[in-house]
Amino acid sequence: MAQRNTWQRERVREALSDAQGFVSAQTLHARLRDDNTGIGLATVYRALAGLAAGGDADSLQSPEGENLYRACVTSGHHHHLICRQCGLTVEIEASEVEEWAQRTAASHGFTSAEHVVDIFGLCGACTAARANERDD
Amino acid sequence: MAQRNTWQRERVREALSDAQGFVSAQTLHARLRDDNTGIGLATVYRALAGLAAGGDADSLQSPEGENLYRACVTSGHHHHLICRQCGLTVEIEASEVEEWAQRTAASHGFTSAEHVVDIFGLCGACTAARANERDD
DNA sequence: ATCGAGTTTGATAACGATTATCAGTAGGCG
DNA sequence: CGCCTACTGATAATCGTTATCAAACTCGAT
Numbered sequence: 049m050a051q052r053n054t055w056q057r058e059r060v061r062e063a064l065s066d067a068q069g070f071v072s073a074q075t076l077h078a079r080l081r082d083d084n085t086g087i088g089l090a091t092v093y094r095a096l097a098g099l100a101a102g103g104d105a106d107s108l109q110s111p112e113g114e115n116l117y118r119a120c121v122t123s124g125h126h127h128h129l130i131c132r133q134c135g136l137t138v139e140i141e142a143s144e145v146e147e148w149a150q151r152t153a154a155s156h157g158f159t160s161a162e163h164v165v166d167i168f169g170l171c172g173a174c175t176a177a178r179a180n181e182r183d184d
Numbered sequence: 185m186a187q188r189n190t191w192q193r194e195r196v197r198e199a200l201s202d203a204q205g206f207v208s209a210q211t212l213h214a215r216l217r218d219d220n221t222g223i224g225l226a227t228v229y230r231a232l233a234g235l236a237a238g239g240d241a242d243s244l245q246s247p248e249g250e251n252l253y254r255a256c257v258t259s260g261h262h263h264h265l266i267c268r269q270c271g272l273t274v275e276i277e278a279s280e281v282e283e284w285a286q287r288t289a290a291s292h293g294f295t296s297a298e299h300v301v302d303i304f305g306l307c308g309a310c311t312a313a314r315a316n317e318r319d320d
Numbered sequence: 321a322t323c324g325a326g327t328t329t330g331a332t333a334a335c336g337a338t339t340a341t342c343a344g345t346a347g348g349c350g
Numbered sequence: 351c352g353c354c355t356a357c358t359g360a361t362a363a364t365c366g367t368t369a370t371c372a373a374a375c376t377c378g379a380t
Binding site: 186187188190192193222223224225226227230249 | 328329331
């Protein structure tokens, strides 16, 4: 017996699915405690690590150094377009870039290339919001 | 008077230039202490942050969550090809990807897009070395 | 060359995120 | 139902980074 099903793991999975974009383990833990689950921080970390390892979640690092997680719809390799204001995340296909990465790596003698391609920007809504409050 | 020239800052800049690839602040600090400079850890962090802010250094996050810095030859925006074994770093042009990133961001309504594009792999030398020690 | 104002330094404490520890709990199979 | 063992959760420990603050130093002015 190697893996057990616990309600905690299930709650973490749910909370992750409910989240709009990427969320940190801390945020997720806080959110779960609001649901009156006495879930522990360490458990959330463990569950997230497990989900990420199993391919059910995707993880990346925020510019501030936190690990962010997100339930992954698209299985396999893909990239993200993330609003740095509201956290909205869009999964993007990047076959073009995949190719380019492999080609570039190979041309420099590199093998086993993995790449990190993420785009941070402002989504339409946040761009509009920002335009409104600018008046100088 | 806003910025002063101190030998510490200069030493950090030198040490950074000497490094082959990306180095962490901690590593750089250790290396500088070996040179018998009584330089402080906090100072190294400050100097690196300053260099990065001024565009004289480039920073990225290692998968382990450390901030890595590197003296930047190419001023302006560019990307990196990094050997995850020996740390060798190659600066790469990626106009193709720049375009793609802008296009992708725009097509989803995103503005002010910045992207992170870094490729981690094994350089030729390390690939060969690894092939040698494999015998199972 | 000397002085003074204000920036920078450096040792340490504080901080935040993550991981390890370990006794107690509870899932799942007989 | 009961046992075995993986899992949980509170806490401590760890690690990288930032803040603090008195002392040192830089630089322009005298």
